[in-house]
Amino acid sequence: MTASTAAEQALQALRQQLGAAVFTADEVPARNRNDYSGLAPTQPLAMVRPADVEGVAAALRICHAHGIAVVPQGGLTGLCGGARAQSDEIALSLERLVGIEEIDPASATMTVLAGTPLEVVQQAAAAAGFFCPLDLGARGSCAIGGNLSTNAGGNRVIRYGMARDMVLGIEAVLADGTVVSSLNKMIKNNAGFDLKHLFIGSEGTLGIITRTVLRLFPKPASTMVALCAAEDYGTVLKLLTAARNGLGPMLSAFEVMWPDYWDMATQKVRGVRNPFAADGRSYGAYVLVEALGTDPAQDGPHFEAWLARLLEDGTLPNAVVSQSLADEKAFWGVRDACAEFHQLWPGHLAYDIGLPVVNMDEYAVRCKAALSAQLPGCEAVFYGHIGDGNVHIVAYQTGVAAQPKDAADDIIYGLVREYGGTVSAEHGIGTMKRRWLAHARSAEQIALMRTLKAALDPKNILNPGKVI
Amino acid sequence: MTASTAAEQALQALRQQLGAAVFTADEVPARNRNDYSGLAPTQPLAMVRPADVEGVAAALRICHAHGIAVVPQGGLTGLCGGARAQSDEIALSLERLVGIEEIDPASATMTVLAGTPLEVVQQAAAAAGFFCPLDLGARGSCAIGGNLSTNAGGNRVIRYGMARDMVLGIEAVLADGTVVSSLNKMIKNNAGFDLKHLFIGSEGTLGIITRTVLRLFPKPASTMVALCAAEDYGTVLKLLTAARNGLGPMLSAFEVMWPDYWDMATQKVRGVRNPFAADGRSYGAYVLVEALGTDPAQDGPHFEAWLARLLEDGTLPNAVVSQSLADEKAFWGVRDACAEFHQLWPGHLAYDIGLPVVNMDEYAVRCKAALSAQLPGCEAVFYGHIGDGNVHIVAYQTGVAAQPKDAADDIIYGLVREYGGTVSAEHGIGTMKRRWLAHARSAEQIALMRTLKAALDPKNILNPGKVI
Known part of the structure; x- marks a missing residue:
């Protein structure tokens, strides 16, 4: 049986079983041809949109029997190409399984x-x-x-x-x-x-x-947010320990912004305020600390007292605490300003890596230096959920026709490997990071992943070519 | 190659590779012949005690080559027979991998x-x-x-x-x-x-x-413990909601004791106090609530105020809060009294099941009635970590030569299946609960477990006969 015959037979069986839930050629909606990865749209063999779990099972039974690959699609907001279906693959959308x-x-x-x-x-x-x-x-x-x-x-x-x-x-x-x-x-x-x-x-x-x-x-009953200035990364680690111990299980976010990130966010993104502007100086690092509590009367004073001790004992040179919902929004606004960086650096490169917490600053310094040395004019800003071991990087080389993705990948993921980090902290692997998997996983780990894949999907029809 | 030749060759290779770390026949220490399951001791083919990970790998390479089964052993405190090695199996002890x-x-x-x-x-x-x-x-x-x-x-x-x-x-x-x-x-x-x-x-x-x-x-900086009396299980659920909302992430234990358990613990176990003795009545359920905080000055008053509200609004008929380490110990003493029940009920049957929280009381009532109807004189007490969906049962039939394990299993696990619960919440399956696995897992789930087992251990040498 040739590939196209198998595909035709599968389509026929899918239409028979699922009727109007099967879309081919021009009927495939534009949204099912891509995700948020920024890659070019595709033309899947078909898009199938079952109404229930039985429909999903029927579609898989048919595709399995005919050896046709299936690419599951949810909200299509992935950044690594994991939901893009190629011309010999069926896009299986879960969008009707709602409730x-x-x-x-x-x-x-x-x-x-x-x-x-x-x-x-x-x-x-x-x-x-x-x-x-x-x-x-x-x-x-x-x-x-x-x-x-x-x-x-x-x-x-x-x-x-x-x-x-x-x-x-x-x-x-x-x-x-x-x-x-x-x-x-x-x-x-x-x-x-x-x-x-x-x-x-x-x-x-x-x-x-x-x-x-x-x-x-x-449901949390109270929210406390502070923006803290720190002299250096050593102080950031002290603040993390103090937050773990002093806020305990209330600690809900610990977002570190390196100075270049901070300056870009507060100086170049419209509507972002710098609460430390009056200090007339810059700091070595900035941290957003959030805590969620259960007792509005008690939690605010507890949070402020905790922060006051860190200011009094000289750990922190400066810090501000939210006094209103507007403050909370403004503080988070600095951290969320990265969503606007594409306006300043169109087509910039974005990374989602993981590192042992203790190595992050050293990594950032070395990474920035290597990018600028090897890619003249390349700037990079660093920020992340460091309590979770997660750093994001946005990099941009000025004055070039196309951003140097491969060269930047080499530098950034090469250093990740050196520090025993991960090439994907929260965005997954998809197709776009597959060639870097071996930078974060050993040969034995990848072999075991392949053993699992072969055992659960011996015909390799489930999202083939993704992850491994 | 006969089985015994394979065993002899494996032993020879193990001795060559691991020398003094291999024990056979009478050399196998008594502790490596059993676990805490209460089953009869075994005589493993050998006990191997490698000094490092390389030794563990070498032992497995040899056993794999010769098709000899390996039973890993840690502290040997398991209750389900998972670490017991039979006469054709090697016990592989991890006790030297310490540090x-x-x-x-x-x-x-x-x-x-x-x-x-x-x-x-x-x-x-x-x-x-x-x-x-x-x-x-x-x-x-x-x-x-x-x-x-x-x-x-x-x-x-x-x-x-x-x-x-x-x-x-x-x-x-x-x-x-x-x-x-x-x-x-x-x-x-x-x-x-x-x-x-x-x-x-x-x-x-x-x-x-x-x-x-x-x-x-x-490290938590403060510990608060309360014992609460409740009129019925509905009140217990209200208290659980109040604890989740009012104590939030500080809530660290929510231990429910049904009245028969409470009476047995407080009336028959030496050294256990009933803080509600002066009330001159019994209650429908008893709950130990524990919270761990970060601020000793604030957390105690917060906890007491939370509990006071539940007493004032009539949710709880009575409750006591620990005022000292001695109180904490005494309160936990009621919950931990189950460790002494074997003195009152020698050879009693003990169960570790899971159920949706909402069904637990109905389960307890039906289970108790079925045990006493089908096994005359059979008593049963119920207690557990209900916030986690976990109930423990201790059952005992008086006046019989041997406890009716099979019949009690039938009743207890039969009802678990009816409520969509689990036959093992925290003790595992080992060998002792293997026949009940299908009461908690579907045929498709068990088939998938077998697929995994076959993929990772095609020769079936890793703790065979355990779990599935």
Whole structure:
């Protein structure tokens, strides 16, 4: 059977089974031809949009039988090309599997279909008196199934963990269409292997997530935010220890901005204020500290007293505490200003790496020097969730026709390897970081990943070419 | 090659490679012939006690080549028979792989060898100004590698999670002796599949854990404990919601004791006090609530005010708050009294099940009635970490020569299946619960577990017959 015959037969079977849920050629909507990776749009063999889990299973059974590759699609907000389907692949969209199926207040859980947008999940949790701490910029568009299959991070990982840590149960469809339902609601369940971890963070290469049971958290009753100036990275580490000990489990964000980032954000992005402008000097590092509490009367004074001690004992040269919602927004505005950097540096290069916390400043210094030495005129700014071991880098070479992606990758990921870091802290691997996987994982680790892939998807039809 | 020839050749190769680390026949120490399961001692083919990871790898390479089964042994405190080696199996003890290799204060991590006792880990964390929240009764004997391979729970899961949630990195040896080292220190690392979850909770059936990187936590600065009386289970659920919202992330234990448990503990176990004795009545349920804070001056008053509101608004009929370390000990003494029940009920049956929180009381009522109807004179008491979905049961039939384990299993696990619960919340499966696995896992889940087992251990030499 030739490839095209197999494809034609698969399409025929899909149309027979799923009817109007199958789109081919020009019918494939523009949104299903790409993700947020910035790569060129594709023309998938077809886009299939089943109405339910049975439809997902049927589509996989057919594609498995005919050896046709399937690329799962959620909200299509991924940055690494993990949801792009090529011309010989079926795009399988989960966008019709939408809805909150149950909120169980006693177990503090929500059962939800995979295509549901994250923001809908957040709002439903809030309406039931709970809190869904998973949060990222794409909340309005991204789907919870995509968040889990990429093990999304975000700003509050230091307190609540990654997407993985909020999941109690998963239902997934295997390569051959078998539905494995592990919709567990219990925090403790040690009856055999914990299968959900196969599907979380594996970017649809081992199975397609269709439902999940999420753990819900108590709604915070108070929010405290401070912006802190530090003389150097040693002070940042002291502040991190002080925050861990003094704020304990209330600590919900610890966002470090290196000086070049700070200057760019406060001097060049419209609407961003520098609360330390009056100091007439710059500092060695800036830190946004956020805490979420349970007692509005007590938590604010506790937070201010904690910060006052650090100012009094000379640990911090300066710091400001939010006194209003407007302050909170303004403080986070400095950290979120990176979303506007593309206006200043069009087509800039962006990185999401992980490093042991102790090595980050040394890494930043060496990385910046190497970029500027090897790529004349290349500037780079550093910021990140350092309590989680996560640094973001935005780099830009002026006066060139195209940004030097390959050369910058070499420098940035080469140094990551040297420090035992990771080439992807929270954005996944997709296709775009695949060639760098060996910089973060050993040959034995990658071999074991391949063993898993071969065992769960022997025909290699699940999102092939992604991750490994 | 006959089985005995293979065994002889394997022993010869092991002696050649590992010399004095190989023990056979009478040389096998008594402690390596059993665990805490209460089953009869065994006579393993040999016990091998390598001095390092290379020795573990060498032992596995040899056993793999000769098709000889290997049973990993840590502290041998397991309750389900997971570490017992039969006469054709090699017991591979990790007891010489002991030591803290690094504490990284900036990353808040500890790198430790798998045979290290949990208590040594706890003490080293404390000495470095951190807190290791994993804690269980066997802390002095159990090994951290065993804690991870069984995904141990304990009393503070509601706040800190299971053993799994405290692990950032793992080194494990595969069936064929390959060492897969994933000693990651970063909270965020999405470069490919997260392999550590294969080895956590799989009871040595997919690989043998040799090293781990643990996440450390800030040392709590204050401890508050209350014992609460509740009229009924509905009130317990209200208290749970109030604790989640009012204590937030400080909530570290929520231990419910049903009345029969309470009466047995306070009336029949020596040294256990009933703080509600003066009330002259009994209650529908009792709850121990513990919170760990960061500010001794503020946390106590906050906790007492929280509890006072619940007494004032009539949610709780009575409650007492610890005023001293002696009180804390006394309150926990009621919850820990179950360790003495074997003196009152020699050879009693003990269960560790999980259920959706909302169903627990109904389960307890039905289970107790079924036990007493089907097994005349059978008494049962219920208690557990209900915030985690975990209930423990102790059952005892008076006036019989042997406790009716099979019949009680049928009743208890049969009802677990009905409520969608789990047959093992925190003790694992081992050999003793294997026949009940299908009560908690679907055919598709078990088939997927077998796929994993076949992929990682095609010769079935890693702890065969355990879990699946």
